[in-house]
Amino acid sequence: MQAIGMTASLTASTTVAMKIGVLARRSGMTVKTLRYYEDLGLLPAIGRSEGGYRLFAEESLQRLEFIRRLKTLGLSLEEIQRCLAVHDAGELPCGDIQRQLERQIGRIDSQIQELRQLRKELQGLLAGWQSDPAKDGDVICPNLRV
Amino acid sequence: MQAIGMTASLTASTTVAMKIGVLARRSGMTVKTLRYYEDLGLLPAIGRSEGGYRLFAEESLQRLEFIRRLKTLGLSLEEIQRCLAVHDAGELPCGDIQRQLERQIGRIDSQIQELRQLRKELQGLLAGWQSDPAKDGDVICPNLRV
DNA sequence: CTAGACTCTCCCCCACAATGGAGAGTCGAT
DNA sequence: ATCGACTCTCCATTGTGGGGGAGAGTCTAG
Numbered sequence: 001m002q003a004i005g006m007t008a009s010l011t012a013s014t015t016v017a018m019k020i021g022v023l024a025r026r027s028g029m030t031v032k033t034l035r036y037y038e039d040l041g042l043l044p045a046i047g048r049s050e051g052g053y054r055l056f057a058e059e060s061l062q063r064l065e066f067i068r069r070l071k072t073l074g075l076s077l078e079e080i081q082r083c084l085a086v087h088d089a090g091e092l093p094c095g096d097i098q099r100q101l102e103r104q105i106g107r108i109d110s111q112i113q114e115l116r117q118l119r120k121e122l123q124g125l126l127a128g129w130q131s132d133p134a135k136d137g138d139v140i141c142p143n144l145r146v
Numbered sequence: 147m148q149a150i151g152m153t154a155s156l157t158a159s160t161t162v163a164m165k166i167g168v169l170a171r172r173s174g175m176t177v178k179t180l181r182y183y184e185d186l187g188l189l190p191a192i193g194r195s196e197g198g199y200r201l202f203a204e205e206s207l208q209r210l211e212f213i214r215r216l217k218t219l220g221l222s223l224e225e226i227q228r229c230l231a232v233h234d235a236g237e238l239p240c241g242d243i244q245r246q247l248e249r250q251i252g253r254i255d256s257q258i259q260e261l262r263q264l265r266k267e268l269q270g271l272l273a274g275w276q277s278d279p280a281k282d283g284d285v286i287c288p289n290l291r292v
Numbered sequence: 293c294t295a296g297a298c299t300c301t302c303c304c305c306c307a308c309a310a311t312g313g314a315g316a317g318t319c320g321a322t
Numbered sequence: 323a324t325c326g327a328c329t330c331t332c333c334a335t336t337g338t339g340g341g342g343g344a345g346a347g348t349c350t351a352g
Contacts, residue, residue: 021328031329032311040309051318053329059284066286073271074264077309087286094287095277101268108265112258118220119254122247125219131241138205140212140233141240167298177299182340197348199299223339 017046017055027064034064042067042081070097074104163192163201173210180210188213188227216243220250 024031037043038054043063045054063084070080079100086093129143136142170177183189184200189209191200209230216226225246232239275289282288 019329030311033309035330036310049318051329052331053318062284062286066290069290069292071309073268084286092278092287094275094279094289097287097289098272098275098277101272105265105268105272108261108268112261112265115254115258115261119251119258122219122251122254126244126247126251129240129244131244132238133240138208140208140230141238141243143240143243144212144215165299176341178341179339181300195299195348197299198301199348217339 017049017057018060019049020054020056023056023060023064027061029064029068037064037067037077040077040081042077042084070100073101074108075100163195163203164206165195166200166202169202169206169210173207175210175214183210183213183223186223186227188223188230216246219247220254221246 018026020031020034023029024034027034034043034056035054038045043056043060046057047055049055066084067077067080070083071077075083083093083097083100086096125143133142139145164172166177166180169175170180173180180189180202181200184191189202189206192203193201195201212230213223213226216229217223221229229239229243229246232242271289279288285291
């Protein structure tokens with residue numbers, strides 16, 4: 001007996017495995033990237049077909065969404081992998097993700113500080129810039145002295 | 147006739163060439179770095195000794211100071227090389243350096259903008275963070291939705 | 293003459309996140 | 323049977339600024 005109109009999510013036992021090209025199209029990533037992620041352990045395949053083709057589960061799509069999202073937030077693949085490891089251990093990764101994101105804010109803040117400092121130095125240097133200075137020994141550009 | 151006590155800078159004709167190790171010690175850079183810069187064309191040697199050793203002129207020290215300074219200001223070696231090329235053509239490089247530094251300020255500004263934008267997104271995300279959310283389908287972390 | 297310090301070239305390696313391509317194998321349809 | 327689309331592994335490359343080390347040659351003091 002076959003329930004017509006039954007949604008795919010209800011037929012959990014019949015998980016249809018995807019080959020890498022399908023997953024690439026559905027996720028918007030390239031085949032190369034998916035293989036790369038699998039090599040890194042970010043994206044486990046459920047197995048191989050008889051011909052040796054990687055087979056991916058439906059959940060890979062959520063996983064790739066997760067990876068994509070954290071990447072745009074500036075986390076490295078290694079940090080993302082740590083979060084995924086928590087998830088794969090059956091725990092809720094939200095706490096770990098939160099900590100990673102807080103660390104990321106810290107990194108951003110110090111980067112901004114450095115950039116502001118550098119900008120200030122550049123501004124100061126350009127403020128007193130003389131486009132045609134007197135030659136001063138063998139110095140290549142006299143404007144550059146601290 | 148040899149003037150005793152005459153400073154080295156006055157005996158310009160007797161430019162004493164340095165081998166790479168001496169230049170490294172005097173400039174505070176490594177031998178590896180100096181060879182690298184010479185390969186790139188940033189730091190021309192005046193020639194080779196009979197044994198094939200690179201020989202550098204006294205001016206290399208000013209040149210390395212220049213490179214070091216522009217590097218700390220965030221210019222790439224390629225940009226620095228463009229400035230040095232102007233200098234080596236006998237022109238005053240100050241105008242070119244000025245333009246490079248202005249471009250650098252522009253880059254810094256857009257980097258800061260990007261970082262601020264990212265920080266805002268992270269802050270917003272963490273503001274509504276729930277460390278123990280309800281499970282929502284197969285989504286790995288419900289907090290991450292845009 | 294020999295030991296030690298110095299230098300040479302050449303090649304490989306790091307981070308980071310992929311990308312490109314060669315050459316071979318697999319799958320589905322005709 | 324064969325064609326095209328797909329996939330596999332393996333290796334190299336991208337950009338940036340160097341670092342490490344092998345193996346060989348050179349220079350200098352004792």
